Amino acid sequence: MIFYIRKKKIPSDRYQPEKEKKYKARFFIFILLLVSAILGWGNYNFNHPVVEEVNIAVNKKAGNIDSLRIVMVGDVHLGYLIDKKYAKKYVDLIMAQQPDLILFVGDIIDAGINPVLQQHMEEELRQLHAPLGVHSCTGNHEYRYEAEEKIAWLNNIAGIAMLRDSAVLIDSAFYIVGREDYKAPQRKPLEQILREQRVNTALPIIVLKHNPIDLNEEVCAGVDIALYGHTHRGQSFPANLITDLIFEVSHGYKKKGDTHIFVTSGLGLAGSQHRIGTQSEIVVLNVKFE
Template identity: 30%
Template sequence: MRIAVFLAVAVSLISLTHWYLWRRLVRDTTRAGSRARRVLTLVIVALPLITFAALGAERGGADFTLQRVLAWPGLFWLAMVLYLSLALFAGEPLRPLLRKALERRAQVAASRTAAVARSEPDREAAVAALAQKVAAGGGPVPAQEAEAPEPPAAGPHEEAPGADLSRRLFVARTVAVGAGAVAAGTVGYGAYGVLGRAPKVKRVTVPLAKLPRAAHGYRIAVVSDIHLSPVLGGRHAARIVATVNRTNPDLIAIVGDLVDGTVENLAPAAAPLRGFRSRDGAYFVTGNHEYFSGAAPWVEHIRELGIHPLPNSRVELAGFDLAGVNDIAGEEEGDGPDFARALGGRDTSRASVLLAHQPVVIHDAVRHGVDLQLSGHTHGGQLWPGNYLAELANPTVAGLERYGDTQLYVTRGAGAWGPPVRVGAESDITVVELASRQA
């Protein structure tokens, strides 16, 4: 029932949004019955259908080539819909202002025409008087005096036929072109941040009361939400690996949402992950998207890549315990987080670091005495103003915060879900440096 209600609401919102886009971008900018209106209407109808097809092909296990063909236009259209709608909304107050400005301009032109028209009788009388003077033998008339101006094309307060329609079209097209330019520029720059450059490296120092002096300065490279997919492939993975390795970390923590697809389709894209280098290795916990893609096969494949999964388990490292829990999406498969299994029976005098994909499990971490939880999942909102929605669903959207005796750090992630676009929430890889209060 909930799924049906959600789908009904989602379809209604999407339909309403596209009706608004059609009205402002097609109906208001073209003439009824024109070829341009028919073509643009077809485009507005086709693009959301391609988006649904792209999302369905990924989840439905369609041929990978077909997934890639549909993903590029379909997923980019998601971002364009958002920023086209926002830009057009912002342009609504400009419409009446532009029309009034054009009407005032037309009125000024009409007033000038009226002034010229009022002067015509006097000028015609002067020409007639001069003609009489010539007839009476008064001498030749200068050419400039003898010429009478052409009569005005329209009356002093008349507009050319269709002037109001032309103004409406001009205003609609001006706002549409402006909104399109803003949306395309925003999406293009956001795509460059994901596809054209490596994630930004952030550094944060986290003091842990139980950390021994010998472990002071220990560096953990936190990577999340890589989202290998039909759009983000091996080049994306290689860029992330190179960025992480340049930080020379002691340990690499991959906190979920590594993939959006099956091992069969994305194993080549994941191959560069074998190149991760750190003193104590790389560790992984599942995110919700692993359960959409087949978590068990991916856990095994990740192990083959030389990365150590931590499925509700922990390892003892020099100076602290490193634990990991499965994502809460695994609960539907009987494979959800088990904090007792991951953290039970350990020496509580030792510092503990927990890898958990979603920040919402922070309260479980607090109850189990975790010193530091490392998470991702939020993407920092990914597409502004999505950060405000992310704040409603997560205790922390990005950065470091304290909950009781437990600290939580949330990375914005190194990739993107859906459209490979980020606006107002650039991707990052964070080097967390642990600090001992004994140092």
């Protein structure tokens, strides 16, 4: 059998090319406005960091300290993109919280050391002060380029005490332990750090660790508060869905055993100045020792 398909012709009097062009132009304008609105929203989320407050009760005594107000800061990524004016803005925001203690969880510097040197960013960072100090662990970006130069600059010039697989006892009341990032050439297990530093586990222990993987290491070691960054909470949709799948905690608070865990989405970012579906933040931890 032979089948014939008859193609229906559009009468010339019904085809209106001008109307078709108008529809295409309207659709293009709609897409352009939609993309602009999304990017504008993402830029707003980056440029207007929020203050996330969390209340934590630790079931240990901390000497004469009954309570503690900690400002936790992650992933600042200082450099050409996050420049000195952002450093000033972030320092002002941190100091406005009137912290007893300021803790960074790594990635303070984005890439090379030149941008922070050229802009003299230490002038801003040295305005950070708290009665119980300013401390940080290393992040993977500290190890991207010129690692030792950057860490020395942060420690000696910017006034941030860098804890590299080491512990410090604060006011004979509690410990801060800073973990080296996984990028570090020689990184110690947490149990080894606690043993070598002679940490008294009867006192509260706060651990700073950049990458929130293997949370059980902190839990099994009897850590009371474990603070992390690194994830940026994916920074922009749909990456936030991916980080939720990769990490046990990609953002926010969780109590696991007796360990209080918090992962911050961070202040800065990598790449474009947009956070779509996420938010730049600092975290205020209101800690009570009981």
